[in-house]
Amino acid sequence: MRLSFITLALVSTLVLAAPQVEEKGDDTVQLCATHASSEDYKLAERAVAKALEMEKNSEKAILKAQLKTLGNIKNAKEDSDRIIKNSKSLGVEEYDEYDVDDLTEEDSLKTRPVPTAKSTSSSSKYEGDSNEDEEKPAIPIVRVFFNIVMANRTFEGGNIPDQMILRQMIVLNDNYRGSGLTFKLAGVTRILNLDWFTNVGFDTPQEDAMKRRLHRGDATTLNVYTVGFVTTPGLLGYATFPWSYKDDSLNDGVVLLFKSLPGGGLLNYNLGRTLVHEVGHWLGLFHTFEGGCFGIGDGVADTPPEAKPAVGCPVGRDTCRSAGVDPIHNYMDYTFDACQNQFTRGQIRRARQISSIYRGL
Numbered sequence: 001m002r003l004s005f006i007t008l009a010l011v012s013t014l015v016l017a018a019p020q021v022e023e024k025g026d027d028t029v030q031l032c033a034t035h036a037s038s039e040d041y042k043l044a045e046r047a048v049a050k051a052l053e054m055e056k057n058s059e060k061a062i063l064k065a066q067l068k069t070l071g072n073i074k075n076a077k078e079d080s081d082r083i084i085k086n087s088k089s090l091g092v093e094e095y096d097e098y099d100v101d102d103l104t105e106e107d108s109l110k111t112r113p114v115p116t117a118k119s120t121s122s123s124s125k126y127e128g129d130s131n132e133d134e135e136k137p138a139i140p141i142v143r144v145f146f147n148i149v150m151a152n153r154t155f156e157g158g159n160i161p162d163q164m165i166l167r168q169m170i171v172l173n174d175n176y177r178g179s180g181l182t183f184k185l186a187g188v189t190r191i192l193n194l195d196w197f198t199n200v201g202f203d204t205p206q207e208d209a210m211k212r213r214l215h216r217g218d219a220t221t222l223n224v225y226t227v228g229f230v231t232t233p234g235l236l237g238y239a240t241f242p243w244s245y246k247d248d249s250l251n252d253g254v255v256l257l258f259k260s261l262p263g264g265g266l267l268n269y270n271l272g273r274t275l276v277h278e279v280g281h282w283l284g285l286f287h288t289f290e291g292g293c294f295g296i297g298d299g300v301a302d303t304p305p306e307a308k309p310a311v312g313c314p315v316g317r318d319t320c321r322s323a324g325v326d327p328i329h330n331y332m333d334y335t336f337d338a339c340q341n342q343f344t345r346g347q348i349r350r351a352r353q354i355s356s357i358y359r360g361l
C-alpha cells in the first residue's frame, strides 16, 4: 500500500516536471490558438457548397493542373536557393530599419501567380506550355514570405539560419504533395524587435503592429512570422482562416514559434509540422478534434471524430463511439511531429475548395 503511494507520488512528480509542451492533450493547454467558431463553420460550408457548384464544370482541368505539381516543386526549390542567396546580400544589420517595400522588387515578383488568369508563356514559367488548353486554370503556386522576428542576433534570440527556412519549405511541399498546391519561397525579412519577439501572441497589439509593418502580397500569398512566444509558453503557432482575409487582409498569415522549424530544437515538435498544420488552417481546415465526438466535427467525412487533442503518438486511441480510431497521424491533430504523416483525401479536397473560393488558389 505504502509502495503504491510512493510510486504514485513519483509518477506525479515526473508528470509535473515534464515540459509544458508535452501536456498538449490537456484541455487547458493549447499548442495552436486557431479554433473554429460557429461563424467559421458557416463560412467554410458556404465555400464548400459554392466550390462544388464550380467543380462540376472544371474537374478535368483541375486534374490536369495537379499533374504538373511535381515539376513545380522542383523548380520552386531551385528558386528558393536563389532567393536565400539574394537575401543574404542585404546583411542582417540593415533589417533594423528595413522598409518592407524594398523586397517587393526583383525576383520576388517574377513568378507572382495569377490564379484566375489564363496561362500564357510569359505569366509564369511553371504554368506549362502556352499552346495547351486555354481554359485550364493556372497552377496554384503559393508565394511564401518568411518574416523572422529577432530579440537579438543569436539563435536563441530567434535568428534562425537560412538552412532552416529552406528545410521548412521542403517539408511543407513534401507534406502537401498530392494536394495540387506548390509553395515557393519568395522572400525573407529579418527584423530586430524584442517586444514583438517576446509578446506577439493571438490578438495582441504587438501582433497587429508586426503584421501591419511586414505583411506583403495578396490573398494567395502566405506570410509566415517566426517569434519567441515568450509570454505565451506552450504555444507553437496559429493561423488566420481564408474567409478572414477580406475584412482584414494585413492580419492574414501564420505565426510560428521559431524553434518549431526543422532542427529548431523544440522537443518533439521540431520537424516542421507546425507550419504544415497552420497552413492547413490558412487553407480552411479545422482541427480533427474540433467539435468533439458529435456533430459535424471538422467538416471532413474521412477523419474519424475524436473527443480532444491527442498527445504524443497514442496508436489505437479511440475516444469516440462512432466508427474509426482517432486520427492521431493527421497533421491537424496535436500529436508529436514524428507521429504525423497525413492529410486525408477529404481534407485536401476541402482545403482546395475553400481556398479556391476565398483565396483564388
Ligand SMILES: [Zn+2]
Residues within 6 Å of the ligand: 032, 033, 034, 277, 278, 281, 287
Ligand atoms: Zn491548429
